Amino acid sequence: MFKVNENYLKLPGSYLFSTIAKKVNAYSQANPDKKVIRLGIGDVTQPLVPAVIRAMHDAVDEMGDAATFRGYAPDLGYGFLREEIAKKDYQERGCPVEADEIFVSDGAKSDCGNIQEIFAPDSRIAVCDPVYPVYVDSNVMAGRTGDYDEARGTWSRVIYMPCTAGNHFVPELPGERPDLIYLCVPNNPTGTTLNRDQLKVWVDYANETGAVILYDGAYEAYIAEEDVPHSIFEIEGARTCAIEFRSFSKNAGFTGVRLGFTVIPKDLKSGDVSVHSLWARRHGTKFNGAPYIVQKAAMAVYSQEGRVQLKDQVAYYMNNAQIIYKGLKEGGYQVYGGVNAPYIWLKVPDHMTSWDFFDWLLEHANVVGTPGSGFGPSGEGYFRLTAFGTYENTMEAMERIRRLNG
């Protein structure tokens, strides 16, 4: 009889967002007259900008002509896009990253989920708590995380770095030594960031201890403050200890189009072995390249016209973020994030859990958010709202919340 990968059976309960969907569906069925506003999932609502649409149309036309048709894309990405990313996202910011250190993919989720497989099975991982659940779950599947403690919501071999209001959401260096350190900046779900000095502490620590930082910059486009780095490669020493993941989902609305990339500097080595060459091997074996049409669309993201249009789109979402932030503050909540990220993280009233607050808000304001405990044990007592809704829905949601408190 065949056997399955039993590590999958260790994954706890049903996935956060499916639990939310079930609760919302049940509520909507019982209350068909109520208009529910969803500020839960981090999906975008605004359409692709005109520059991107035009680039996609042009690429589709090329695919319809034998002279310009393209089959399989190069598995590491087309040279034109890798060059553009290296120049515009890195070299223009003073980051020493070359085009051949960029691996184009179908999105950051795949890359941050898959990266763990090029590291030793017994690697110890460290994660911020709360954080994007993919980092822990992908290591559970690989059998790296030990046993699950249901009462505490923790894995025995995972090093948790709590990020709460108590430490201003800045992770402290861990007591135990990790091999792989996941950092997500700006953070999903807290919407908080690290400044250059704070990130330098981590780069120095990783270089001193021989750890790798797996740096997820999916929300880079939302950074507004000067002292928040846009890439870990702005920090001296990062080339020998860091891998960076980026996405076109949140800066350009590609959540349904799918495109991202990973940067692995050639200086990142374990002994004589280059991590870059392992990932190139992995990518070449298991990935057949991102679509030409989508990579051409990404070129438009870097064009003059595309940049202007996308700046406006990010500003649209960040205006929502401000509306939520201010509205909650005025309602007497403690509120975090929302300045360099499209997420607002609020402290729920003392007598409630994150899920109690979810139920209460759904019932009384018909607004859906995400319970903080879904992102890790230190997320308990907090709640996430996203700025990715429409302006109209955001305004209405805040009006309803204001009425509740008034």
Ligand SMILES: Cc1ncc(COP(=O)(O)O)c(C=O)c1O
């Ligand atoms: C921190 C973080 N990383 C990665 C992703 C996924 O990005 P992509 O759409 O490129 O797979 C998300 C999506 O919500 C995210 O929040």
